[in-house]
Amino acid sequence: MIWQKRLRLFRKMSIKLFQNNRIWSSIGNEITDLANSMHARGYAQNSPLMLMLEQQLAQHFGRKHCITTGCGTDALDIAIQSIELPLQSTVAVSNYTFTASAHAIKRAGHNVVAVDVDQNYCIDPDKIPGSAAAVVAVDLFGNMSQHQRLQQAGVPIIVDAAQSLESIAHGKFSAQHGLLSCLSFSPSKTVSSWGSGGAVLTDSDELAARCQKLRLHGKTNNNADAIAPGLNSMMSSFEVAAVIVGLKYSPQWQQRRTKIAQYLCDRSVHQCANDFGLDQNTFSKLVFQSDHKDLVVNQFKDLNIDCVVHYNRLVADETIYASNNDLLNSKRLQDISFTVPNQHTLTDSEVETIAKALT
Numbered sequence: 001m002i003w004q005k006r007l008r009l010f011r012k013m014s015i016k017l018f019q020n021n022r023i024w025s026s027i028g029n030e031i032t033d034l035a036n037s038m039h040a041r042g043y044a045q046n047s048p049l050m051l052m053l054e055q056q057l058a059q060h061f062g063r064k065h066c067i068t069t070g071c072g073t074d075a076l077d078i079a080i081q082s083i084e085l086p087l088q089s090t091v092a093v094s095n096y097t098f099t100a101s102a103h104a105i106k107r108a109g110h111n112v113v114a115v116d117v118d119q120n121y122c123i124d125p126d127k128i129p130g131s132a133a134a135v136v137a138v139d140l141f142g143n144m145s146q147h148q149r150l151q152q153a154g155v156p157i158i159v160d161a162a163q164s165l166e167s168i169a170h171g172k173f174s175a176q177h178g179l180l181s182c183l184s185f186s187p188s189k190t191v192s193s194w195g196s197g198g199a200v201l202t203d204s205d206e207l208a209a210r211c212q213k214l215r216l217h218g219k220t221n222n223n224a225d226a227i228a229p230g231l232n233s234m235m236s237s238f239e240v241a242a243v244i245v246g247l248k249y250s251p252q253w254q255q256r257r258t259k260i261a262q263y264l265c266d267r268s269v270h271q272c273a274n275d276f277g278l279d280q281n282t283f284s285k286l287v288f289q290s291d292h293k294d295l296v297v298n299q300f301k302d303l304n305i306d307c308v309v310h311y312n313r314l315v316a317d318e319t320i321y322a323s324n325n326d327l328l329n330s331k332r333l334q335d336i337s338f339t340v341p342n343q344h345t346l347t348d349s350e351v352e353t354i355a356k357a358l359t
Contacts, residue, residue, distance in 0.1 A: 014304040015341050015350050020187055022345035024194070027249065031194070031242045038237035047237040053244055054199070057183070060247075061175045063201040065208035068240070069215050070233035072162045072184025075198035076104035076136065079180040081228065082200075082210040083156045085110060089133040094123040094145075094160075095315045095323075095330045097138040101160050102315045105136060114316040116327045118146065120275050121287075125149040127326070139164035139174045141310075142282035143275045147177040158182065162198075163284035165190050166254045171279065175201050180211075185239070190253065190284055191246035193239035256344035257283045260351055264342065268358035270296070273337060285310055286342035288358065293338050300340065303357050310339050 024031075038047040050068055058066040069075040080091065091105045095114035102112045113132065118124045122145040123137045135153060137145040138160040144167050150157050157177070161167075162184035164174035175181040185197035200211045210227070213220055218230030235243075261283045265272035273287035287310065290296045300307030314330055316323040340354055 015306060015346070015353060017306040017308060017339065017341050017343075018188060019341075019343050019345040020192055020194070022343075023192070027245050031238075031245045034241040034245060035238040038241070043237050045234045045236055047240065049237055049240045049244065050235065053240050056244070056247065057199055058201065061173050061181075061201055063176065063181075064203040065201065065205070065211075067200045067208060067211045067215060068235050069198040069200060070231070070235060071196040072160075072182060072186060072189075072198035073100045073104050073107075074215070074231055074233040075182040075184070075200045076101060076158065076160060077107045078211050078214045078231065078233065079158050079182055079200050079202075080105055080108040080110065080134070080136070081214050082180065082207045083134060083158075084210075085133050090129070090131045091134045091136060092123070092128050092132040093136040093315060094121075094138040094140070095327050096121045096311070096333060097140060097160070097315060098311055099313065099315060099318055099321075101136055101138050102318070102321050106320070110134075112315070112321045114314070114321055114323045114325060114327065116325065116329050117333070118329070120144070121273065121333060122146070123150070124329070125153065128153055129325075134158065136160055137178065138162075139167060141274055141285045141287050142167050142278075143273075144169045144174050144278060145177075147172075150177075156180075162186075162189060164282050165284070166250065166280055166282040168279040174282075179204065180207060185235075185243050185246075190257070190282055191243055191250055193235065193246075194242045195236065195239040197235040197239045197243060253344040254280070254282070257342055260342050260344070260346060261286050263351060264340070264355055264358060267355040270358060273333075283342055285339045287337050287339050289333075289336040290338065291336055293336050297338050300338075300357055303353070305354060305357055306341055308339050309334075309337065 054066040096117040120143040121140045134156040159178035159181040161175040167174040180202040183199040185193040214230045215233045218226035218228040270288040
């Protein structure tokens with residue numbers, strides 16, 4: 001069966017793209033102790049830790065409000081619903097991203113229009129149609145959108161900062177941009193919940209209050225009148241504990257990822273796609289470019305190094321979001337891009353092995 005073949009291939013890889021098992025071995029006890037402190041008091045959800053995390057994230061990113069959610073996609077859905085566009089409005093989204101960013105728009109009741117990207121894999125402000133009532137800008141791989149230009153679009157901007165948690169440009173975090181910004185703590189992110197989780201950040205009192213209701217059936221409490229169907233979207237106390245501990249170590253992990261990325265890019269014969277011109281790049285994924293992408297990916301696999309393509313299917317590749325728009329740059333980047341391991345848990349020997357594969 002296909003899944004069995006994939007499992008065998010996954011086990012064969014000696015250097016994996018994600019190594020959360022190594023992270024768990026270093027901080028698992030700390031997470032468990034913190035979670036147990038809430039579980040022992042009967043807090044499965046809505047614990048004091050949740051409020052602590054929301055305050056911590058708001059303060060860290062210089063935002064007035066933070067509302068945690070069950071996952072990053074829910075955060076986007078709730079953010080889009082909160083701006084109260086007329087149903088079936090046109091919402092523009094970066095074409096070069098995982099489909100979840102588009103699904104959130106559709107789930108919120110709107111029409112998705114995929115927009116081509118610039119050389120940084122982020123939405124091209126010049127390609128946003130005049131019909132767009134809002135824009136979901138995805139800061140991909142740790143790269144950042146042209147946020148100052150996006151502000152000139154004159155419509156609400158929602159920033160998908162799931163892959164740019166630590167990215168900073170011109171002194172501002174990725175998540176500081178937009179009317180609302182959204183985070184994700186899924187296992188593939190630089191800070192993981194060991195489950196799922198997300199957050200909405202905003203400076204608007206009104207939008208924050210609406211997001212808080214939308215994450216729990218549209219209500220402030222069970223007896224309140226619902227403002228909308230809403231979701232049931234909350235993080236467990238364990239997931240919250242994992243994120244709090246992860247954020248504690250995030251600066252040193254980020255420093256290690258940056259060092260690895262710089263070394264691999266300096267050694268590589270292939271062009272690196274991550275933007276080193278930022279004040280700080282998350283390096284959520286370390287991406288390279290080659291006109292012989294498929295050959296390179298297979299060479300990595302022959303060396304037992306996990307090497308994948310982000311993404312084999314872009315938004316407009318999905319039948320439900322098919323578009324006649326000019327998406328030529330997205331397609332060009334899709335044809336040449338591949339991702340190699342760069343988690344902070346890599347040993348120096350493993351980094352050297354990856355470097356040799358890139359030369």
